[in-house]
Every structure is written in C-alpha cells, then in structure tokens.
Amino acid sequence: MPGTRLDPIDRKILAELQADGRMTNVELARRVGISAPPCLRRVRTLEEQGFIRGYHADIDARELGFEVQVFAMVGLVSQAEADLSAFEDRCRAWPLVRECHMLNGEVDFILKCVAPDLSSFQSFLTGELLTAPNVASVKTSLVIRGAKDEPGVPFDVLEARLSKSA
Amino acid sequence: MPGTRLDPIDRKILAELQADGRMTNVELARRVGISAPPCLRRVRTLEEQGFIRGYHADIDARELGFEVQVFAMVGLVSQAEADLSAFEDRCRAWPLVRECHMLNGEVDFILKCVAPDLSSFQSFLTGELLTAPNVASVKTSLVIRGAKDEPGVPFDVLEARLSKSA
DNA sequence: GCTGAAATCGCCTAACG
DNA sequence: CGTTAGGCGATTTCAGC
Numbered sequence: 001m002p003g004t005r006l007d008p009i010d011r012k013i014l015a016e017l018q019a020d021g022r023m024t025n026v027e028l029a030r031r032v033g034i035s036a037p038p039c040l041r042r043v044r045t046l047e048e049q050g051f052i053r054g055y056h057a058d059i060d061a062r063e064l065g066f067e068v069q070v071f072a073m074v075g076l077v078s079q080a081e082a083d084l085s086a087f088e089d090r091c092r093a094w095p096l097v098r099e100c101h102m103l104n105g106e107v108d109f110i111l112k113c114v115a116p117d118l119s120s121f122q123s124f125l126t127g128e129l130l131t132a133p134n135v136a137s138v139k140t141s142l143v144i145r146g147a148k149d150e151p152g153v154p155f156d157v158l159e160a161r162l163s164k165s166a
Numbered sequence: 167m168p169g170t171r172l173d174p175i176d177r178k179i180l181a182e183l184q185a186d187g188r189m190t191n192v193e194l195a196r197r198v199g200i201s202a203p204p205c206l207r208r209v210r211t212l213e214e215q216g217f218i219r220g221y222h223a224d225i226d227a228r229e230l231g232f233e234v235q236v237f238a239m240v241g242l243v244s245q246a247e248a249d250l251s252a253f254e255d256r257c258r259a260w261p262l263v264r265e266c267h268m269l270n271g272e273v274d275f276i277l278k279c280v281a282p283d284l285s286s287f288q289s290f291l292t293g294e295l296l297t298a299p300n301v302a303s304v305k306t307s308l309v310i311r312g313a314k315d316e317p318g319v320p321f322d323v324l325e326a327r328l329s330k331s332a
Numbered sequence: 333g334c335t336g337a338a339a340t341c342g343c344c345t346a347a348c349g
Numbered sequence: 350c351g352t353t354a355g356g357c358g359a360t361t362t363c364a365g366c
Binding site: 190191192193202203206 | 357358359360361
C-alpha cells in the first residue's frame with residue numbers, strides 16, 4: 001500500500017491542505033488545476049490511504065494559558081519491549097505530554113510537554129513522571145522561546161528529490 | 167487583546183476545531199449548542215485574535231517518503247542576542263528543520279528535523295548545520311519510533327483548571 | 333450588544349458521459 | 350477527468366431579547 005505512488009496533482013493537494021486545511025474543495029480544485037469532483041475524490045482517497053491523518057486547527061497554546069513548554073529526556077531502567085510499551089502507554093495517558101518519541105543513544109525517550117505554569121509542570125514531574133515505574137532518570141529543559149514550529153512536511157524538498165530521481 | 171477572555175462556548179469551539187479542523191460550521195454550531203451565524207462570528211473573532219493560527223492537514227511524513235526524524239541539540243559559541251537571532255533565522259530557512267526551540271540549560275537549541283533518509287540527513291548535518299557560523303556542538307538522536315504525537319493543547323487540563331479557580 | 337431566523341448565494345457531491 | 354444538477358452549508362440581512 002505504500003506502493004501507491006502519488007502523482008504531481010496528489011502532492012499538490014497535500015501541500016495545499018497542509019498549508020490551509022479549511023480551504024474549500026472548489027478553491028483546492030482551482031489551485032491544482034482540475035475540476036471539483038475529481039479533486040474531492042482524490043482527497044477522499046488520500047484520507048483513506050492514510051496520507052492525510054486528519055485536520056486540526058492550530059491553537060496558540062500561550063494565548064490559552066499554557067505558558068510553559070518543556071522537553072524531558074527520559075531514561076528507563078529496563079528497555080525490554082514490554083517495559084518500553086508500558087511507558088509509552090503511560091505517556092499517551094498524560095495530557096501534559098503532547099509528544100513522546102523513542103530515541104537511540106543514551107536517552108530512551110524525549111517528551112514534549114506543555115503546562116499552564118512552572119508549578120503545575122513541577123507537580124507533574126515529581127508526582128507522575130519521576131515516580132512512574134521503570135523511570136531511571138529525567139532531564140528537563142524549559143523552552144525559553146520558540147523560533148520555528150512548522151507542522152508537517154517540507155514539500156519543496158520532496159519535489160526537488162523527485163525531479164532528481166526522474 | 168490578550169485581556170479578552172474566552173467563555174465556555176469559545177473554548178468548546180477551539181477544542182472541536184482542534185480535533186477536526188474541517189468540521190462544517192453548522193456541525194460545529196450544533197456541537198457547541200448555538201446556531202450557525204453566531205458560531206461563525208465567534209470563529210472569525212478567534213482567528214482574528216490569534217487564538218486560531220491556522221488550519222492544517224496532518225500529513226503522514228513517513229508515507230510520503232520522509233523516513234527519518236531526528237532531534238538535534240545545538241550549542242552555540244556566542245549567546246549574544248544578535249547571534250541567537252541569526253541562528254534562528256538560519257533554522258527558519260532550512261526546510262528539513264521543522265521546529266527550533268531555544269532552551270535553558272547546557273544546550274542552547276533543540277531542533278526537530280525530518281529527512282527522506284539517513285544519508286540526506288547526514289549531508290544536511292555535515293554540510294549545513296555543523297558548518298553554520300557560531301555553531302559549537304551538535305548532538306543528534308534518531309527517532310526509533312513515535313509513541314505519541316498530539317498536535318495542540320490539552321483542553322481537559324484547561325477546563326479542570328478553570329473550574330478549580332472559579 | 334449579542335443571539336436566532338429567514339433568505340440568498342455558493343459549495344458539496346452524487347450520477348453520467 | 351469533466352459536466353450537470355439537486356441538496357446542503359455558508360454567510361449576509363434583519364428582527365427580537
């Protein structure tokens with residue numbers, strides 16, 4: 001199923017919907033150069049095939065009262081698969097943890113967390129994360145300021161790559 | 167204008183649009199319990215006030231051929247403001263760098279990068295990042311597997327917090 | 333002032349060529 | 350993939366609380 005390759009129109013659709021997920025279908029169709037019905041069919045197919053996982057409003061967390069953003073590097077005691085999965089499940093259940101990625105190297109996981117303020121993060125850290133089973137070490141780094149936060153994928157890199165291999 | 171606080175309906179609108187950014191306005195209105203015209207006006211206001219920064223399709227990077235995701239910890243030689251800004255500008259210009267956050271602690275920046283494969287990431291690393299002006303050290307960690315990647319903000323935490331302070 | 337109701341306009345989305 | 354066409358949503362206008 002990853003064998004289903006995308007043609008240039010599909011990639012344009014993905015790029016446009018990544019840039020503006022609320023664009024109307026007729027506007028999208030106009031931009032990619034086809035008429036509306038086939039455009040909608042393509043979008044549905046891209047959704048069904050999993051290229052499009054969903055659509056989300058991009059909310060300003062700080063404006064909403066989440067002043068604090070923290071990266072946490074977590075080392076575990078046991079790296080047996082069952083223990084890794086158990087920790088991942090725990091991360092999925094913690095609302096303050098927005099991302100959890102397993103890494104190579106000395107640290108096992110990196111977590112991106114948000115919190116309303118430092119004290120609520122620290123109570124999460126000491127009350128939940130540090131006391132969770134199998135957690136050996138946690139190093140946290142506060143985000144002082146965000147410089148870039150682009151959701152998604154660089155389509156220009158993709159197009160450049162495809163034209164080279166053509 | 168950050169003084170403009172949100173009522174429960176506004177917060178529900180944000181939560182719903184974060185969960186499904188392509189929801190129709192009438193469906194949104196139904197879910198938040200008001201009729202369509204005032205709902206649309208609220209959405210427009212939330213957009214203008216910056217609570218909603220945009221709408222994006224969530225694209226599966228791996229399906230599209232970006233097999234590699236890497237976190238890079240960057241230390242700079244000089245942390246003078248002009249030098250920090252210069253590095254941030256450079257990050258904004260690199261398409262493979264999707265996020266760049268300034269941190270406290272020993273490392274100055276954390277970068278989240280994507281690449282089609284390891285060799286193209288490594289050519290970016292050695293050819294661009296490591297050779298950029300003012301870069302003192304870069305430590306990279308490959309993402310082995312992603313366990314959680316929730317865009318946005320935990321609205322349940324927000325509501326719990328608001329009901330406590332009420 | 334903000335909400336809801338009615339009406340117009342434009343879009344979505346089937347069916348067919 | 351395009352065209353047609355019918356139903357539904359979006360958006361303005363206006364009246365009511």
